[in-house]
Amino acid sequence: MVKVNSDLIKDIKKYGAFDVSKCFNCGNCTAVCPLAKADSPFPRHLIRRAHLGDKQAVLNAKGTWLCYYCGECSKTCPREAKPAAFMAAARRYATAHADVTGITKLLYKFPVLNFLVMSAVAVLFGLFMYAQRLHVRTGEKLIEVFNIPFEYIHWFGIGVMSVAVVTLLAGMVIITLRAGEIQNILKLYKEAKRPGRNVMFAGEFIKTAFMSIMREMFAFKRFRDCDTDKNEIVWYLKPWLVHSAIAWGFVGLFLSTALNFLIKDPAIRVALWYPPRFIGILSGVMLLYGTSVVILKRIAAKEINYKDSVFADWWLILTLWFIGLSGFVMTMLVYLPEVDRNTADLLFVIHVAPAMLVVVMIAFTKLAHVFYRMHALFVYELMGNLKSHITNP
Ligand code: SF4
Ligand code: SF4
Structure with missing residues (x-):
């Protein structure tokens, strides 16, 4: 009761x-x-x-x-x-409530705090990186306090990202426990595995649930099932397509950055089809397209699903749009014959500081729900299949 x-x-x-x-x-x-x-x-x-x-x-x-x-x-x-x-x-x-640190709750409930924290972290990242670039290039120290030994920066970065990853993993454990019935299902499974009884190996259920999530991630099956305005919205403005452009654009930019980091010292002005550059440009265009459509739809507020955005929704979409736009301008500048180094440094910082902010805050913003949604769907599918197979073998 x-x-x-x-x-x-x-x-x-x-x-x-x-x-x-x-x-x-x-x-x-x-x-x-x-x-x-x-x-x-x-x-x-x-x-x-x-x-x-x-x-x-x-x-x-x-x-x-x-x-x-x-x-x-x-x-x-x-x-x-x-x-x-x-x-x-x-x-x-x-x-x-899946975030053990409680930061997400505070950021959702207090938009002013959200704005102040995000702005402060982005400005700090920006100042720090600009100081580092100036220092590396000219030996000049922009702000003494930012002249920190590289290994400290390295370990601080690893520490911050570890907190984000551990928070996301803890959130997934919490969601698994919320799905409930684990003990119940394990008991049923043990009982059902009596000699002579044909019970599928648990691995098969994991594979089935995993494949279902892959279909969701790559073919957006449920999201497309949710497309009820089949003839009212042109295909290139469909919510599932627009959101997929944002999601894959973000993942592609992350991949391109990681590839650039792994392939040490590539020339700045590489051919456009050089894999990290090509993936970066394609992903940037996808991100810019998807975020621009969402922003315009939210401003127009004609479609019901774009009417009730909260501050956290606006903050994320505007930041992603800005990352896409600044990345696009920066890439264009690379191919111009004469670019002033100070302008290039400034643009680099303006592009990378919000990108770093989004990655560092990934576990505490709306982006966390992407991981939690996929994980929850996997767990519920697995539990459901196991339970129905055990109770109706
Ligand atoms: S918005 Fe409403 S109709 Fe659409 S999937 Fe959610 S609950 Fe169902
Ligand atoms: S009143 Fe509206 S929200 Fe409530 S059950 Fe009916 S349709 Fe759903």
């Missing part, structure tokens, strides 16, 4: 979902949702649990990760309670 706790819905509203209290539980939203399933009847069920104050039900819900925010449910809500915005807020809530 659940004791009603009205504080939960107030807390979730700090992550968005400002109109959800108008819901009168009719179920229209679940009936039209293309991704709701019998075992996860969202959004109605989740909204109900949130109103009752059942925190565990909200945090453990598979539907939080299944929803791709197509907005179809909000179109049919007779009370204008915006169930799609509630699902987005529940996802932010679940993401923030």
